[in-house]
Amino acid sequence: MLTEHRRGESDLVLRGGNWYLYATCDVPEPEQFDPAAFLGVDLGIVNIATTSDGDRHAGRHLNQVRHKNRRLRARLQKKGTKSAKRLLRKLSGREARFAADTNHRITKQLVTEAQRTCRGIALEDLGGIRDRVRLRKPQRVTLHSWSFAQLGGFVPYKATLAGVPVVFVDPRHTSQECSRCHHISRSNRPDQSTFLCTSCGFAEHADANAGRTIAQRGGVVWAVSHAADDAA
Numbered sequence: 001m002l003t004e005h006r007r008g009e010s011d012l013v014l015r016g017g018n019w020y021l022y023a024t025c026d027v028p029e030p031e032q033f034d035p036a037a038f039l040g041v042d043l044g045i046v047n048i049a050t051t052s053d054g055d056r057h058a059g060r061h062l063n064q065v066r067h068k069n070r071r072l073r074a075r076l077q078k079k080g081t082k083s084a085k086r087l088l089r090k091l092s093g094r095e096a097r098f099a100a101d102t103n104h105r106i107t108k109q110l111v112t113e114a115q116r117t118c119r120g121i122a123l124e125d126l127g128g129i130r131d132r133v134r135l136r137k138p139q140r141v142t143l144h145s146w147s148f149a150q151l152g153g154f155v156p157y158k159a160t161l162a163g164v165p166v167v168f169v170d171p172r173h174t175s176q177e178c179s180r181c182h183h184i185s186r187s188n189r190p191d192q193s194t195f196l197c198t199s200c201g202f203a204e205h206a207d208a209n210a211g212r213t214i215a216q217r218g219g220v221v222w223a224v225s226h227a228a229d230d231a232a
């Protein structure tokens, strides 16, 4: 990419003991293909991303790192010495890089799978997520974290470079709606990881069911917006 698309000068930067090369690349966007269907992606905490195909990217490792760091940070903040502050900065940089690396890896897999199967990607519209989600405090902290939003931002960016269309869908009740019969009820979720429809009996991992609902809504959003294009 550098040899073919580099624009202007590049900067070699030393940050936190690591060397980075900053270079601007002007890459032509490939033509977006017309998707046959959508790959729905449910973003979460226990599972960072779960697709409508049932592929899960567990967040266990990332959450472990976060919790360990949070405890350590609290201790260092209490200490308040110069060396404690230096260690705090180093820690937050390392955690940010680890989270970003995880998000890049997951995004790449999602986009590759969508491209391979000629599908678009459907995501929940994350804009309203803070207002929508009412959780106990520790989870709320995680949800507000930037890395959650970062994954939602990486997907459209990488998808565009691959010609994969991305749509954002209404996030309301995606976790409570049955992806088979569309019955919506809180009792469809006997526990955090299980979906069991009280109307038709459909059973699936809760995040995979949400992914399927998101995929279906993606198809509707695409059809509606393209019908409008055709009419115009």
Ligand SMILES: [Zn+2]
Binding pocket: 178, 179, 180, 181, 182, 183, 197, 198, 199, 200, 201, 202
């Ligand atoms: Zn059902």
